């Protein structure tokens with residue numbers, strides 16, 4: 262490949278990654294790898310100015326607009342930031358500034374680089390009017406309704422606000438929410454989100470803003486744009502934002518020299534690990550707005566600001582071998598054993614490689630020097646290979662054909678990335694995994710039996726499947742290793758108590774593949790008892806919200822199996838709940854599939870009562886007027902929501918009485 266071909270290939274590849282990252286919010290390579298490619302492109306372009314192209318991804322803000330929201334032109338362009346990775350880079354930047362400004366004194370403001378999605382929010386006369394994503398910097402997606410759900414964004418400003426201006430800020434997702442979402446996705450057999458940043462950005466592009474409101478998003482302002490704004494410095498602007506009612510983090514600092522900037526950088530390089538949200542660096546800005554104006558912009562970033570990127574939390578180490586683990590559903594997970602290496606403050610010896618496709622894509626080989634990174638998951642992952650130092654004679658990794666535990670031939674279903682051991686009733690790690698899942702807190706909550714005891718009970722031949730827990734006798738347990746009278750009695754008691762767990766927990770506990778907590782809840786609400794669920798057709802299953810074909814097939818498969826049916830009959834005989842509890846039962850399905858919103862002053866019921874009624878009758882509450890809204894119940898003095906509903910035209914407007922009639926027939 263000659264240089265021109267290489268440049269073109271890189272441009273095409275990087276554009277595709279930009280699309281995956283900014284539009285789909287689903288990157289297929291790590292930022293580390295992405296940055297390597299972009300760096301290579303920039304270098305080649307600099308060395309070969311002949312091939313310059315304004316449309317090269319090196320010359321543009323990476324984002325794009327989607328087709329799902331109205332496209333809005335930015336009145337003032339939204340830029341990206343230039344990156345620096347070392348003290349020398351920062352010193353070079355300072356020199357460039359000095360060259361342009363002469364010997365004027367320069368102050369800097371250091372802010373954290375909040376790792377989320379950028380947003381531009383337009384305020385007019387103190388009221389939030391419109392919110393738009395960065396998009397390609399010239400135009401973005403209009404997502405005002407989603408932004409309105411974020412608590413820390415004022416809908417009305419306090420104090421002395423400029424008449425019209427744009428607040429520029431970053432929308433982030435708290436790390437603990439991010440982890441919860443991924444846990445839930447894992448439980449539901451869904452692909453995990455790659456990182457908090459793409460999750461925040463993806464959350465902003467959800468179609469249903471009640472879902473957005475559940476994500477606990479936050480907004481951190483960092484700039485105001487407009488004409489004749491009453492601020493002289495960046496620092497003033499941050500203070501000003503605070504006074505107007507924005508939530509400005511108090512982590513920023515005004516610095517009078519580059520030395521102070523470097524102190525700030527060093528401090529946060531370690532301290533950031535204690536923040537509840539993610540930062541990937543520091544943003545350093547020239548404080549004076551007059552100086553900012555004089556410095557101006559490059560093709561994609563201000564010259565008056567610089568991002569300093571913390572070292573990616575990646576390390577290079579040797580791949581020693583691959584182990585294969587068998588999960589409770591029979592899924593086989595390859596795990597890499599690594600030469601121990603320090604990464605983000607911990608010693609890493611193992612990394613996940615997920616599945617065969619990823620092994621193939623990375624082309625990792627035993628003996629390779631690999632890059633490991635910490636992402637959103639607990640266990641780090643391998644993100645690339647340093648092929649420059651690959652030893653000759655290494656072999657591609659052959660994925661195992663048989664179960665490492667029971668020797669059964671593995672299967673891989675069409676369209677799935679994971680291999681499975683189909684021997685679900687005879688494969689030890691699967692059986693023990695199922696027992697552990699069954700007793701876990703979110704399932705049957707049999708807290709006196711831990712994972713180890715479950716394994717012990719299995720090995721002693723006392724519990725071969727989850728129904729056997731209910732036939733355990735104290736005399737059987739007592740002879741077990743380290744089992745005292747009291748703990749044996751505790752086991753008997755908590756097994757007995759577990760019979761009170763509601764149907765949704767039982768359904769989750771029996772461990773149907775892809776049926777996580779949320780799916781179990783939805784199924785219970787819809788089918789109400791196990792017999793109706795067992796008799797459900799594919800069509801009925803996929804008609805339940807959020808149940809896709811993959812889950813439906815898995816449910817059908819589960820109930821086709823004689824062993825599973827026998828197990829359920831035994832559990833039923835022992836008195837477990839296979840029917841929805843009275844308190845959880847919907848009153849009717851009169852509002853099934855319909856969405857509701859209440860506005861104005863209500864006189865017949867409170868808003869909370871009304872929303873409960875909607876849910877109890879199978880409907881869904883949403884929080885803003887949009888095309889997705891079916892019914893708006895307007896009380897007295899209904900205002901802008903009513904007007905908007907009338908504009909949309911498809912929303913049915915009801916009085917309180919009409920709403921009650923709808924429920925009571």
Ligand SMILES: NC(=O)c1ccc[n+]([C@@H]2O[C@H](COP(=O)([O-])OP(=O)(O)OC[C@H]3O[C@@H](n4cnc5c(N)ncnc54)[C@H](O)[C@@H]3O)[C@@H](O)[C@H]2O)c1
Nearest residue numbers: 278282288290291292295341342372373374375379483544
């Ligand atoms: N893995 C992939 O496939 C892939 C693809 C594209 C981009 N990326 C990654 O995305 C990054 C580049 O994205 P980018 O162009 O959005 O640049 P960026 O995120 O590195 O920096 C610019 C953004 O920083 C934000 N920001 C946060 N705090 C700020 C503050 N205090 N002041 C000002 N701005 C602040 C702003 O929203 C601004 O738009 C790189 O890290 C790259 O690796 C990855």
Ligand SMILES: [Zn+2]
Nearest residue numbers: 664667682688
């Ligand atoms: Zn097996």
